[in-house]
Amino acid sequence: MNQLTKFFWFCSGANFQILKRTPTESNKYIGIGATVFFTGVLAALAAGYALYTVFQEWLPAVFFGMLWGLMIFNLDRFIVSSMRKKENAWAEWKLAIPRLVLAVLLALVISKPLELKMFEREINRKLDEKKTEFIAQSKANLAKGFPEIQELEAKIDTLKKEVSNSEAFRDQVQKEYDAERFGEKTSSTSGIVGLGTNAKKKEQQLDAAQVALDDLRKRNQIRIDTIEAQIREFIALRQAEFEKQQPGIEGFDGLAARMDALSALTSESSAMAMANMFIMLLFIAIETSPIFVKLISPRGPYDEFLELHEDKVKLFKGERWTVAKGESEARVDYFQGTHFYATELKKEKTNLKNRAETDREMAKWQ
Incomplete structure (x- = not known):
């Protein structure tokens, strides 16, 4: 097993020990992990370009671009790894809908800077026109x-x-x-x-x-x-x-000026608007593809072993809870028994003492 396979398994958020026991599931999770990884790379490139238009310097743009890419990579990995294959399809969709919404939002954020880069020449021409207008x-x-x-x-x-x-x-x-x-x-x-x-x-x-x-x-x-x-x-x-x-x-x-220029270009040209829409849909498809792969793929051995492992953890938790509860109840019973016994003995001694003092007082008067 080479290191690249392990790396893509890690990107998919899969459990290594379970995947080793289910070799038929290996390719599926390699594909999911590769998609998550390259989405993070595209996010880093997009953020780096967007931040370069803000700072006009390579060093902070590269640093914050890599930081943004790692954050997107971690989010995508969490989204994919947190999904579970259920027996009920509707239960799967209920889990997938919020993740799909988050994936679509991430795709929109990632695609916008790359759209600005792809249409850079047209945007520069539009910015030159705006500058000429501002000068006049x-x-x-x-x-x-x-x-x-x-x-x-x-x-x-x-x-x-x-x-x-x-x-x-x-x-x-x-x-x-x-x-x-x-x-x-x-x-x-x-x-x-x-x-x-x-x-x-x-x-x-x-x-x-x-x-x-x-x-x-x-x-x-x-x-x-x-x-x-x-x-x-x-x-x-x-x-x-x-x-x-x-x-x-x-x-x-700046970034806002370029986005405004892109909006003006898409409103003026239907071809630009269509190209912009297709690029956005492409990134949405890339970002949501790992989730859809998990939704449309049948329940496999990996999912069975994973559910079995989680059920064992639940059973172990129940056992430990039962043992802890029994030990706690035994300690409570012991405490209550010894506490009440000591209280009654103390009361009896107090009563005997009071009775002896009363007898002495009565003897004096007699």
């Missing part, structure tokens, strides 16, 4: 928190518009001057070709418009540069506030 929302909120930037930008637009209006006026004067020189007849030109009096007046107006435009450009550019410096200061403050919020947005990668 954060920037919008920060923009509302710095209305000075919009006010200063509006002032810059006003100053630029003044320069544009002045440029449009200069261009209009330029057109009139050109029309006057080339003899184009308009409402504001004479229609005579050459540099006459009207043309010189137009030229003077053009020079004045150009000087006014240059002065306005210089003056507004100085004001624009000052306002842009103020805007840069406010933008720096806004960027500092955004950088304070950036770690929280970048750290949106």
